[in-house]
Each structure stands twice: as C-alpha cells, then as structure tokens.
Amino acid sequence: MATNGNNENLKDLVGQFFNAEEAGRVVEDVREGEWIVREYGAPEPDSRLIADIKAEIGGALAERKSRAFRRTVYKVAAVAAAIVIAVTMSVKLSERGGESETVVAASMIPAAVWESDDIAVDDAELGTIVGEIEELEGDLLALELGENGGNGYEAVEELEAELEEIEGVFWKG
Amino acid sequence: MAESDDLGRIIAGCKDGDGESFSRLVDIYAGRCYGYFYRLTGNKETSDDLLSELFVKLVGKIGRYKGGSFDGWLFKIASNVFHDYLRDKQRQKRLLDGRKEQLELEKHDDRQSYDERVDKLQEQLGKLDDETRELIMLRFYSQASFKEMAAMRSEPIGTTLSKVHRGLKKLRELMK
Numbered sequence: 001m002a003t004n005g006n007n008e009n010l011k012d013l014v015g016q017f018f019n020a021e022e023a024g025r026v027v028e029d030v031r032e033g034e035w036i037v038r039e040y041g042a043p044e045p046d047s048r049l050i051a052d053i054k055a056e057i058g059g060a061l062a063e064r065k066s067r068a069f070r071r072t073v074y075k076v077a078a079v080a081a082a083i084v085i086a087v088t089m090s091v092k093l094s095e096r097g098g099e100s101e102t103v104v105a106a107s108m109i110p111a112a113v114w115e116s117d118d119i120a121v122d123d124a125e126l127g128t129i130v131g132e133i134e135e136l137e138g139d140l141l142a143l144e145l146g147e148n149g150g151n152g153y154e155a156v157e158e159l160e161a162e163l164e165e166i167e168g169v170f171w172k173g
Numbered sequence: 174m175a176e177s178d179d180l181g182r183i184i185a186g187c188k189d190g191d192g193e194s195f196s197r198l199v200d201i202y203a204g205r206c207y208g209y210f211y212r213l214t215g216n217k218e219t220s221d222d223l224l225s226e227l228f229v230k231l232v233g234k235i236g237r238y239k240g241g242s243f244d245g246w247l248f249k250i251a252s253n254v255f256h257d258y259l260r261d262k263q264r265q266k267r268l269l270d271g272r273k274e275q276l277e278l279e280k281h282d283d284r285q286s287y288d289e290r291v292d293k294l295q296e297q298l299g300k301l302d303d304e305t306r307e308l309i310m311l312r313f314y315s316q317a318s319f320k321e322m323a324a325m326r327s328e329p330i331g332t333t334l335s336k337v338h339r340g341l342k343k344l345r346e347l348m349k
Contacts, residue, residue, distance in 0.1 A: 008318040017331045026338050033341025036348050037313045040294035042208035049221050050203055053228050057195045060232040065190060 184243060187235045199228055206251055209314035213255055213307060215295050227254045248315035249325050252307070259303075297347040305340035312337055 010030065014023045180201070186194025206227055210220040230250060238246055298306050312322060319337070323330040 008320065013319060013330075013334065017334060026334075029338055029342040029345060033309070033344050034313060036294065036344060037309065042211045043217065045203050045207040045221070045224060049224065050199060053199055053203070053225050054192075054196050056225060056229050057199070057232055058192050060229050061190050061192055061195070064232060 180243060184235070184238065187231075188238075195228075195232065198231070202247060203228075205314045205316075206247070209248070209251055209310050210255065212295070212298060212310045212314075214258075215299065219258070223251075223254055223258060227251050230254065242317065242321055244315050245317045245321045245325060248311060248317065251315075252311060252325070255307070294348070297344060300347055301340055301343060305336060305343075308333070308337050309340045309344065 010027055011023065014026045014030075017023075018026055183194045183197050183201075187198055203224060207220055207224050210223040210227075211217065214220055214223070227250060231247070234250060298309075301309070308322070311317065311325075312319075315322075317325065319330055319334050322337075323333040326333060
C-alpha cells in the first residue's frame with residue numbers, strides 16, 4: 001500500500017512554499033515519514049467482517065428498492081385517485097346541471113296550466129308551485145351556505161326527490 | 174486508465190443498485206479504509222464498526238457522487254464517519270481510556286496476524302495530536318494529493334502541506 005498522491009510532483013509543490021534548502025529537507029521528511037507508515041502496515045479487515053458488510057449492503061439495497069417501489073406505487077395511486085375524483089366531480093356537475101334545467105324549466109309548469117281557460121284555478125295551482133319553489137330556494141341557499149350539516153350529497157339527493165314528488169303530485173293534480 | 178474505466182463501471186453499477194458492484198467496491202477499498210480507521214482509533218472492534226457504517230452509508234450516498242477523485246470523495250465520507258464517532262463523547266472517552274489498554278492487550282494477542290512492529294507505530298501515532306494523526310492517515314490511505322486534501326479540508330494547500338510535514342517529521346523522530 002503506497003501513497004501515490006495522484007503522482008503529484010512533491011518537489012515542485014514544496015518549492016512554491018519553501019526556499020531551495022528547506023524544500024529538500026521537507027521532501028525528505030515527507031517521503032521518509034510516509035515510508036515508515038507504509039512499512040508498519042495496519043491489520044487487514046477480517047474476511048468474516050467483509051462478508052457481513054456485503055450482507056448488510058444487500059439488506060440496505062433491498063430496503064432501498066422496496067422504498068423506491070413504495071414511492072412509485074404511492075405516486076401512481078395518488079394520480080389515479082386524482083383522476084377518479086376529477087371524473088366523478090365532472091360527471092356529478094354535468095348531471096346536476098342537466099337535472100336542474102329539466103326540473104325547474106320544463107317539468108314544473110305543466111302544459112295544462114298554460115292551456116287552461118280557468119284563471120282562478122290556475123292561479124291557485126301556480127300559487128302552490130311558487131310556494132314550493134320558494135321553499136326549495138331556501139333549501140338550496142342553506143346548502144350553498146353549508147348549513148345542511150355537512151352532507152351535501154345526501155341533501156342534494158333529498159332535494160331532487162322532493163322536486164320529483166312535487167312534479168308527480170302536480171301532474172296527478 | 175483501464176483501472177479507472179473499470180472503477181467507473183463499478184461506480185455506475187453501484188448507482189444502479191447492483192449488489193455485485195458494491196461487493197467489488199468493498200473488495201477494492203475495505204483494506205485501505207480499515208487501515209485508516211484502525212490507525213485513528215487503535216481499536217479493531219471500533220474499526221470493524223466504522224468500516225461497516227461507512228459502506229452502508231455509501232449505499233445511500235453513492236448517487237451523490239458526481240465525478241472527480243472517487244478516493245478523495247470516499248475518504249471524505251470516511252473522515253465524517255470518524256468525526257461522528259468522535260462526537261459521541263461517551264465513546265470518545267472510552268476510546269481514550271481504552272487505547273493504551275488495547276495496545277497492551279494486542280501486544281500479547283496470539284491471534285494477531287501482523288508484525289509486532291505495527292504496535293510501535295500505533296503507539297507513536299498516539300503521541301501526535303488528533304488533527305495531525307488524521308491528516309497523516311488521510312494522506313496515506315486515501316492516496317490523495319496535497320491539493321485534494323486541501324480541498325477536502327477547505328484550507329490553503331500550503332497549510333495542509335505544512336501540517337503534514339510537521340507531523341511526519343515528528344513521527345520520524347519518535348520512531349527512531
């Protein structure tokens with residue numbers, strides 16, 4: 001085991017810091033000192049220790065691979081979850097948008113009301129519908145303000161069921 | 174050149190997590206790193222522990238090696254491992270108390286496979302201050318140039334050269 005010091009030119013290096021006379025002595029001290037260290041070699045590591053270290057490295061590598069795999073799985077799962085949430089929300093939003101148009105604009109005012117000639121009866125019917133709509137507006141406002149106890153999905157479904165019931169009652173007269 | 178290409182391939186294998194490459198790296202460097210730790214601690218068991226710690230740490234750190242002298246990079250980690258060890262005050266105390274005792278025990282240890290002269294060097298190294306001893310061992314076992322050593326220690330090259338020179342000169346006198 002020898003010091004090669006990347007084969008640097010010790011004389012040149014020392015010459016930059018010491019005068020010529022000192023430089024010679026410094027180079028000799030360094031070379032002689034390193035020769036002593038080389039001559040008095042240190043013990044070698046035990047072969048069992050080397051085997052243990054290699055086994056330990058094997059364990060550390062397995063752990064590293066396992067961590068990398070888990071990270072990949074978590075990333076894929078997170079992306080998949082984000083896609084599922086995004087798709088679900090867009091489907092829900094498009095469903096809600098469609099239903100509100102159908103319920104409020106088309107189904108709530110039956111054609112019979114428009115075609116009837118009995119204004120008094122029609123006014124009474126319309127008054128009931130307006131009352132129901134106002135009640136629903138209140139419910140929707142409560143939903144928007146988060147006053148529904150936190151379960152928005154159930155509340156919307158309840159609201160939809162209520163609208164369907166009103167519609168059914170109205171058509172039955 | 175061929176040797177450095179070979180080392181380059183081994184390091185690339187290590188970065189890919191190849192166990193065989195790590196195994197070859199251990200074969201190449203274990204002796205020198207062990208000698209470095211042994212000369213600094215004078216204790217075989219401690220050197221065993223530090224050598225294991227160094228190579229297991231290497232598994233996590235190898236990805237950060239970005240080229241340059243691998244020996245210098247590795248011995249910088251070895252030096253950090255040694256300093257972490259020293260920072261543990263309890264262990265440091267045990268090291269200082271046990272050093273003389275250990276040397277005495279090893280003199281009479283029939284299992285020792287190296288020459289008894291080794292103990293003489295260890296004994297004289299113990300008379301140098303910690304920094305000088307570490308510098309001399311770093312220079313010898315890492316095979317680093319003074320320029321690389323100065324970079325590792327973030328100090329001017331003249332300072333490193335001067336410290337190593339003074340240490341080796343003193344060691345020569347002690348060994349006479």
